[in-house]
Amino acid sequence: MVRVRIAPSPTGAIHIGLARSALYNFLFARQNNGKFILRIEDTDPTRSTKESAEVIMEGFKWLSLYWDEGPYFQSQRFPIYKEYAEKLLKEGKAYYCYCSEERLREEREKALKEKRSWQYDRCCLYLTEREKARLEKEGVPKAVRFLVPSERNVVFNDIIHGRIERNSRDIEDFVILRADGTPTYNFACVIDDALMEISHVIRAVEHISNTFKQILLYEALNFKIPFFAHLPLILGKDGKKLSKRHGAVSIMEYKKMGILPEALVNYLALLGWSPGGDLEIFSLEEAIKLFRLEKVKKSNAIFDFQKLEWMNSEYIKRSDNKRLLEGVKEFLKEKEISYEKEEKLLDIIQLNKDRSRNLCELADNIAIYLKEEISYDKEGIEKYLDKKGRESLGELLAVYEELSVFNKETTEKALRELASEKNKKPAEYIHPLRVALTGKLVGPPIFDVVNLMGKELVIKRIKKVLTFSLESNSENN
Ligand code: GLU
Numbered sequence: 001m002v003r004v005r006i007a008p009s010p011t012g013a014i015h016i017g018l019a020r021s022a023l024y025n026f027l028f029a030r031q032n033n034g035k036f037i038l039r040i041e042d043t044d045p046t047r048s049t050k051e052s053a054e055v056i057m058e059g060f061k062w063l064s065l066y067w068d069e070g071p072y073f074q075s076q077r078f079p080i081y082k083e084y085a086e087k088l089l090k091e092g093k094a095y096y097c098y099c100s101e102e103r104l105r106e107e108r109e110k111a112l113k114e115k116r117s118w119q120y121d122r123c124c125l126y127l128t129e130r131e132k133a134r135l136e137k138e139g140v141p142k143a144v145r146f147l148v149p150s151e152r153n154v155v156f157n158d159i160i161h162g163r164i165e166r167n168s169r170d171i172e173d174f175v176i177l178r179a180d181g182t183p184t185y186n187f188a189c190v191i192d193d194a195l196m197e198i199s200h201v202i203r204a205v206e207h208i209s210n211t212f213k214q215i216l217l218y219e220a221l222n223f224k225i226p227f228f229a230h231l232p233l234i235l236g237k238d239g240k241k242l243s244k245r246h247g248a249v250s251i252m253e254y255k256k257m258g259i260l261p262e263a264l265v266n267y268l269a270l271l272g273w274s275p276g277g278d279l280e281i282f283s284l285e286e287a288i289k290l291f292r293l294e295k296v297k298k299s300n301a302i303f304d305f306q307k308l309e310w311m312n313s314e315y316i317k318r319s320d321n322k323r324l325l326e327g328v329k330e331f332l333k334e335k336e337i338s339y340e341k342e343e344k345l346l347d348i349i350q351l352n353k354d355r356s357r358n359l360c361e362l363a364d365n366i367a368i369y370l371k372e373e374i375s376y377d378k379e380g381i382e383k384y385l386d387k388k389g390r391e392s393l394g395e396l397l398a399v400y401e402e403l404s405v406f407n408k409e410t411t412e413k414a415l416r417e418l419a420s421e422k423n424k425k426p427a428e429y430i431h432p433l434r435v436a437l438t439g440k441l442v443g444p445p446i447f448d449v450v451n452l453m454g455k456e457l458v459i460k461r462i463k464k465v466l467t468f469s470l471e472s473n474s475e476n477n
Contacts, residue, residue, distance in 0.1 A: 002199050004025040005196065010056060013252060014060070015250055019060075023269060024291070036065075039070055039074065041188065043182050062252075081177065093147055097145045120172045124145070145175055148171050159200075160230055186217065190214045199226055203231065207230060229296065232272045233301070234271050239300075251264070254308075257358055262283065272297055275290040321350055337370050348452060369453060377441055381435065389431070390432070393432045
């Protein structure tokens with residue numbers, strides 16, 4: 001039975017790396033008919049927040065990474081960790097440490113200065129009973145340290161990295177329970193992974209050094225050791241640690257930018273794995289079938305925002321108009337763009353989905369059809385609303401005002417007839433018309449635009465730029 005988990009520490013936003021780990025766990029669980037468990041690792045009360053846990057869960061839901069069990073909160077399980085720490089103490093596999101933070105820090109800093117490595121010196125392991133009694137009497141705070149077995153070769157077969165080993169002499173007696181009674185990450189993680197019967201631990205590569213410690217704990221507690229798979233780092237295009245410079249790090253920022261969750265999930269899937277061949281665009285359902293944990297790459301993955309944006313525009317192009325309407329609604333609301341008929345909105349979306357990289361841009365493109373005022377590209381005004389362009393627009397206005405049936409076919413026919421009558425090219429009308437109607441130099445086929453806007457708005461917008469450019473012209477004189 002496959003049981004996997006995602007175990008975020010709720011200390012901030014839901015970042016790309018966490019979402020990728022969640023996705024790979026999710027895919028692995030689904031393709032094996034297993035369970036995907038959510039565990040919130042909020043053992044550090046100074047850094048964990050409820051809000052962060054909420055944001056992380058909201059993010060997983062937004063990405064459709066629904067968990068089957070949990071959320072379990074480690075902060076509610078402290079008695080369990082204490083019980084196991086006491087078991088280890090009783091069996092002589094752990095001991096109390098009375099060393100103060102200051103002493104340990106000083107020792108560490110001294111070693112650093114002298115360029116020596118430093119491990120806990122086991123001074124509390126060798127305390128006499130009398131010394132212990134004195135410290136207890138004085139009420140000196142005590143942590144619990146795990147007694148690392150000496151000269152043991154700790155080995156595991158990582159599903160992605162293969163055999164990895166480390167001698168236990170390179171592992172210090174690490175703290176499992178702090179003086180304030182809170183468990184450390186390594187300890188709580190092992191207890192929970194064991195009690196929650198996690199079969200595969202799939203997590204970021206930076207945890208490999210923890211895995212050695214954890215294996216020693218599994219052994220000391222007689223727990224079954226799970227399989228491990230350590231996922232590659234995600235770096236920016238410049239090979240540096242992912243940061244704001246490379247685009248947003250938080251998943252929810254991408255939501256705000258108008259990235260579709262299905263596009264983001266697709267992109268995340270490719271950060272460390274590929275289905276092979278040229279296949280790049282696939283649904284979550286397909287990913288469940290295609291994903292192979294053992295095919296995840298060892299080498300660092302590169303996060304490329306432009307690629308994500310490209311993928312998003314591909315998803316927008318391929319998405320159903322109704323799906324886009326659902327997604328774009330909050331952006332329209334934010335921009336205070338109201339609409340009456342959804343039918344019309346669907347037509348506008350159809351016309352603009354090929355040229356919108358995200359839902360925010362799509363909303364901007366929709367706004368052109370619905371808002372009173374639009375903005376005009378400076379270049380568009382200069383190039384096409386000059387004297388010549390305005391003259392053409394004036395001629396076209398006269399023709400359009402007279403048109404009783406105003407649709408795609410009639411407006412195109414009228415424009416072409418006008419052009420041939422005046423001995424001009426149709427483009428001499430079309431370009432100024434596009435700038436007048438949309439404010440832009442490029443856009444969807446112009447007669448589709450004219451048709452969707454309708455006679456009233458088309459006439460209004462042409463009139464508007466005629467006065468507008470006359471004004472700016474007179475200013476120039
Ligand atoms: N709370 C740890 C983290 O966020 C979990 C690591 C693990 O999956 O074991 O890095």
